[in-house]
Amino acid sequence: MLTSEQDFLNMIDRHFPVRADGVLLGRGDDCAILDVLGPLCVSTDLFVEGAHFRRSYFTPADIGHKALAAAASDLAAMGAAPVACALSLVLPDDIDDAFLDELLAGMAALSRRLGLPLCGGDLSRGPALILDLAVFGRPGPAGALLRRGTLRPGDELVLVGDAGLARAGLYALEESGRDALERFPAATAAHLRPEPRLNEGQLLAGLPGVRALMDVSDGLARDIPRLLGLGTNLSQGGGKALGADLTIDESLLHPEALLFFTARAQTLGQSPVEAFVLGGEDYALLAGVDPSGLALVLAAMPSARHLGTVSAVPGLRVGGEAFTRAGFDHFG
Amino acid sequence: MLTSEQDFLNMIDRHFPVRADGVLLGRGDDCAILDVLGPLCVSTDLFVEGAHFRRSYFTPADIGHKALAAAASDLAAMGAAPVACALSLVLPDDIDDAFLDELLAGMAALSRRLGLPLCGGDLSRGPALILDLAVFGRPGPAGALLRRGTLRPGDELVLVGDAGLARAGLYALEESGRDALERFPAATAAHLRPEPRLNEGQLLAGLPGVRALMDVSDGLARDIPRLLGLGTNLSQGGGKALGADLTIDESLLHPEALLFFTARAQTLGQSPVEAFVLGGEDYALLAGVDPSGLALVLAAMPSARHLGTVSAVPGLRVGGEAFTRAGFDHFG
Numbered sequence: 001m002l003t004s005e006q007d008f009l010n011m012i013d014r015h016f017p018v019r020a021d022g023v024l025l026g027r028g029d030d031c032a033i034l035d036v037l038g039p040l041c042v043s044t045d046l047f048v049e050g051a052h053f054r055r056s057y058f059t060p061a062d063i064g065h066k067a068l069a070a071a072a073s074d075l076a077a078m079g080a081a082p083v084a085c086a087l088s089l090v091l092p093d094d095i096d097d098a099f100l101d102e103l104l105a106g107m108a109a110l111s112r113r114l115g116l117p118l119c120g121g122d123l124s125r126g127p128a129l130i131l132d133l134a135v136f137g138r139p140g141p142a143g144a145l146l147r148r149g150t151l152r153p154g155d156e157l158v159l160v161g162d163a164g165l166a167r168a169g170l171y172a173l174e175e176s177g178r179d180a181l182e183r184f185p186a187a188t189a190a191h192l193r194p195e196p197r198l199n200e201g202q203l204l205a206g207l208p209g210v211r212a213l214m215d216v217s218d219g220l221a222r223d224i225p226r227l228l229g230l231g232t233n234l235s236q237g238g239g240k241a242l243g244a245d246l247t248i249d250e251s252l253l254h255p256e257a258l259l260f261f262t263a264r265a266q267t268l269g270q271s272p273v274e275a276f277v278l279g280g281e282d283y284a285l286l287a288g289v290d291p292s293g294l295a296l297v298l299a300a301m302p303s304a305r306h307l308g309t310v311s312a313v314p315g316l317r318v319g320g321e322a323f324t325r326a327g328f329d330h331f332g
Numbered sequence: 333m334l335t336s337e338q339d340f341l342n343m344i345d346r347h348f349p350v351r352a353d354g355v356l357l358g359r360g361d362d363c364a365i366l367d368v369l370g371p372l373c374v375s376t377d378l379f380v381e382g383a384h385f386r387r388s389y390f391t392p393a394d395i396g397h398k399a400l401a402a403a404a405s406d407l408a409a410m411g412a413a414p415v416a417c418a419l420s421l422v423l424p425d426d427i428d429d430a431f432l433d434e435l436l437a438g439m440a441a442l443s444r445r446l447g448l449p450l451c452g453g454d455l456s457r458g459p460a461l462i463l464d465l466a467v468f469g470r471p472g473p474a475g476a477l478l479r480r481g482t483l484r485p486g487d488e489l490v491l492v493g494d495a496g497l498a499r500a501g502l503y504a505l506e507e508s509g510r511d512a513l514e515r516f517p518a519a520t521a522a523h524l525r526p527e528p529r530l531n532e533g534q535l536l537a538g539l540p541g542v543r544a545l546m547d548v549s550d551g552l553a554r555d556i557p558r559l560l561g562l563g564t565n566l567s568q569g570g571g572k573a574l575g576a577d578l579t580i581d582e583s584l585l586h587p588e589a590l591l592f593f594t595a596r597a598q599t600l601g602q603s604p605v606e607a608f609v610l611g612g613e614d615y616a617l618l619a620g621v622d623p624s625g626l627a628l629v630l631a632a633m634p635s636a637r638h639l640g641t642v643s644a645v646p647g648l649r650v651g652g653e654a655f656t657r658a659g660f661d662h663f664g
Contacts, residue, residue, distance in 0.1 A: 024371055029480050030409035030546055031373035031469065039356055040372060041363035044420045044466055046456040077362035088376045088420075088464045122464070124378040132420045132454070132464040134376055137363065148361050214362055 002097060008089075008123050011101060015108040020117030022083045032119035034084060034136060039145060041080045041137040045071035049128040057173045057180075060099045061106025062192045063131070068107050070217070071133035072114055072196035073283045077215035079146040079205025080137030082198060084119040085111065087133055090126035114198060142206030146213035149229025151288040153312040155211060157227075157244060158297055160200050160304045161284030163220055164253060164276040166190035168260040171268075187256045194283040200301060201285060207300060209293020216286050219279035220246075220307070221323060224316060227286055243315045246308035246323075248273050270325070277318060278325060334429060340421075340455050343433060347440040352449030354415045364451035366416060366468060371477060373412045373469040377403035381460040389505045389512075392431045393438025394524045395461070400439050402549070403465035404446055404528035405615045409547035411478040411537025412469030414530060416451040417443065419465055422458035446530060474538030478545035481561025483620040485644040487543060489559075489576060490629055492532050492636045493616025495552055496585060496608040498522035500592040503600075519588045526615040532633060533617060539632060541625020548618050551611030552578075552639070553655060556648060559618055575647045578640035578655075580605050602657070609650060610657060 002008050009027070018026055025033040034040070047053065047067035058066070068085060075082060087107070091100070111118055116135065139145050169191030172180035181188045197215075204210045216223045228242040250258055253276050261272040270278065288310065289297050298304050316323045334340050341359070350358055357365040366372070379385065379399035390398070400417060407414060419439070423432070443450055448467065471477050501523030504512035513520045529547075536542045548555045560574040582590055585608050593604040602610065620642065621629050630636050648655045 025479060030406040031375040031412065031467075033410075033477060034372045034374060036368040036370070036372045038368065040366045040368045042366060042374075042416075042418060042466070042468065043363040043452060044376075044418050044454050044464070046420050046422060046454045046464075048422055048456045048458045051456045051458060074362040078365075080363065084374075086374060086376045086466070088378050090378060090380055090462060120375060122376050122378045124380045124383045126380045126383060126462060127459045130422060130458060130462060132376070132378075134374070134418070134466045135363075136374065145365060147357060 002100070005123055011104060012118070015104040016111060016118040020084065023117055023119045027118065027120050032084070032086065034119065036138065038138060040083070041075055041078050041145065042134065043071065043074035044132055044134045045074060047131040047133070049130065055129070057177045058192060060102035064103040064105065064107030065110050065193050067131040067133050068110050068116070069194045069196050070283065071135045072116060072198060073194070073215045073217065075135050075137035076197045076201035076285060077213055078137065079140060079144060079201045079213055081140040081202055082114050082116040083136040083138055085116045085133055085135045086119055087121035087131060089121065089123050090128065090130035091123065092126060092128055095129060114196065140202035140205055142202065144205045146205050146210060148212055148214050148227050150212045151228055151242065151310050153242065153310055154291060155310040156289045156291055156294045157224070157307045157310065158287045158289055158294070158304050159284055159307050160287065160301055161197060161282060162190060162254045162257065163216060163279040163282050163284055164261065165257045166194060166282050167275065167280045168257045170281070172260060184256050184260060186254060187260060191281065194281065196283060197285050203300060204285065204287050204297070207293060207297055209290035210287050210297065211290055212288035214286050216279060216282045216284045219282070220277050220286070221316060221325060223286060227288055228310065241312060241314045243311045243313045243317070244308055245311050246316070246318045248276060248307065248318055252276060252305055273318065274325065277323060334432070337455055343436060344450070347436040348443060348450040352416065355449055355451045359450065359452050364416070364418065366451065368470065370470060373407055373410050373477065374466065375403065375406035376464055376466045377406060379463040379465070381462065387461070389509045390524060392434035396435040396437065396439030397442050397525050399463040399465050400442050400448070401526045401528045402615065403467045404448060404530060405547045405549065407467050407469035408529045408533035408617060409545055410469065411472060411476060411533045411545055413472040413534055414446050414448040415468040415470050417448045417465055417467045418451055419453035419463060421453065421455050422460065422462035423455065424458060424460055427461060446528065472534035472537055474534065476537045478537050478542060480544055480546050480559050482544045483560055483574065483642050485574065485642055486623055487642040488621045488623055488626045489556070489639045489642065490619045490621055490626070490636050491616055491639050492619065492633055493529060493614060494522060494586045494589065495548060495611040495614050495616055496593065497589045498526060498614050499607065499610070499612045500589045502613070504592060516588050516592060518586060519592060523613065526613065528615060529617050535632060536617065536619055536629070539625060539629055541622035542619050542629060543622055544620035546618050548611060548614045548616045551614070552609045552618070553648060553657060555618060559620055560642065573644060573646045575643045575645045575649070576640055577643050578648070578650045580608055580639065580650055584608060584637055605650065606657065609655060
């Protein structure tokens, strides 16, 4: 059992290197100092027990991995290259040192692999296990950062990664706990161990015609309007009306998601295609591309799939029919 | 009652300006983009119900103020100028919209006054009210950032602000709730509404001879060793032994702290001078100054007081006697 913040800092130093490129001053002072010579992307992402994960089927290492992965996905969503991260950790009394050690090991392994060194953070006691990750990134080799709210009618929508698969994993884990890992290995991994698509994000930032990018964390139904800049500070068209027409069939679903949602279509009251559009915690990338650039984007990334087209007609349509079901809201 | 994250974002937009200098891209995208042309200071600071504050005597506006003030103090502690902040907020079900509105108003007022625009963040449901503030800063007019762990024997220790006063306020609030505000206005304000010393920090960064700086959040007894770089990644002297000799008498205490701790010396088992050294959540600045610079530092800031001298003899001594009581640990 940790008895002081110093014990925790010693544990952190065992897992995360003290020095890193791009970090002028690392952990141990009032602030870290990042070495920045241009625009810096910053984002924070909460990972809260009960709201985002359960200890019953997340291993400690899964928790450490996913908290950082979800935050890093926001850098991928700008086409940014990783610089550093900071961890604010709220620990309840029933977390022992072995649990914390595994959690940090899971986070440290991803941190190392992504090149996102831990530069600082904070620690407190509290009533639940809560991680808040701040992540920092800079423009990648192509020099560009990709925003939302910059699309025009006729632009094409491209998904890099799966939709609905992580949601199938969540449902399977809620039904069967970790027994679900055997039957739905890809779906449960998509929920427990999502992979932030930093390489694909930087690649997209360098391809001609890619005009907007985001990561799909709340499902396509909720996130496509956000990519279009609707209902946010990002609307650049002075209230211009935008919508999207999607063409989605079951071939777009991962086989495990198709299997899972076909079997439960009646119970859940949604078809597999609807489950794809509703999704949730996909951490796929959603790009808006000028029509002239579509072929190159699809050729450059085997996991990229064309979903549909931006329209001047407001609303979301799938196969020509209005899609009005609400997507995933972590908060609601 | 908020029913969606969008309701919250709308409320945020009512309190915090959408655009700000130094923020290329603000709220509403995957990341914010800061406009940075040199070193960037980053820090995160948790403010957790039960561990750091109670709703019984913190008003919602106090909570919003103090969460940001404590985080901003880490920028002051580097001598940094403010750039931006981000808020990750965990909301329990019993927080209503009026409470949240006041909390954000308290934070927004300080944000405006300090020049720390809100550039992003995250929101989740959870079992307690928890705020995690990420703050970003850059070198001030003098161009320097002041670290810890850079002091030598003979350097002078200077405190800018009060020590022990906020602790008196905490005890008074725990004893009497908000009735304590009338009897101990300065002490309770020091606990409920600390003022981050960003101006003094930047001033210190420009004065000759100021070699190290930190903010005193866990009390002098715990933080002086940290300023010396002991037990951290910051030791630059290869395990060199350092200590400090302090000369502290009751004239250094704020009159309210002196009154409070004199009356409770027996109950608490500590003298007023010990209470000054133990402190806790002071958010004063502690500087290490080359002896040649001491007079100028004291002349430049009326609230600066000379506390003592760095020594080659390990340990902390007050009036020649070893001071071995442990300071404040939020976590322990």
